Amino acid sequence: SQTIHQWPATLVQPVGSPLSLECTVEGTSNPNLYWYRQAAGRGLQLLFYSIGIDQISSEVPQNLSASRPQDRQFILSSKKLLLSDSGFYLCASDEGTSSYEQYFGPGTRLTVT
């Protein structure tokens, strides 16, 4: 089965600073990859998803961007963080129609001060 790694686990950054969160996946190849943000321990907001290398779809316009330089690597970035970027960021992966369910990483807690 898949294993998803995310780092860092926690991050405190000042407003206006850059951001880079990394996600890597083991145990599968050519997965679909997703970035979600969870605010206040509740609902999930889909930020980006990717069906392949350099194939990224953005769901919500904002100051974040995503990249997929390798098949099992997904990076979330920002040039200048806003206070509203604080939240719990989750990376997820699925194998398309072969297994159906998504698997989630442990998450990164981002606090923008």
Place this chain on the structure above:
Amino acid sequence: AQSVAQPEDQVNVAEGNPLTVKCTYSVSGNPYLFWYVQYPNRGLQFLLKYITGDNLVKGSYGFEAEFNKSQTSFHLKKPSALVSDSALYFCAVRDTNTGNQFYFGTGTSLTVIP
């Protein structure tokens, strides 16, 4: 439009009693349905799924869920709740017509009272 509704923000149940966490969905095609559990400051853990076949599906930790097509529901159940079941539960649907995107409910916080 595709959507998932979890009508209860909070469910409280006594330890040893049966529990139910409700979920209804709306999709344009055939639904693939899922339940996930989240403990504080952790990622979501997959519990169970309905793809096709028997309407009653069994999953991890003694949980089960019943797919009801006429009521467009997929309620999560467990015969006897444990204190350790206290967590946040998410229902999700994947619409076969739209392919890859998942739609998650807003979550239900379950508290099992000792």
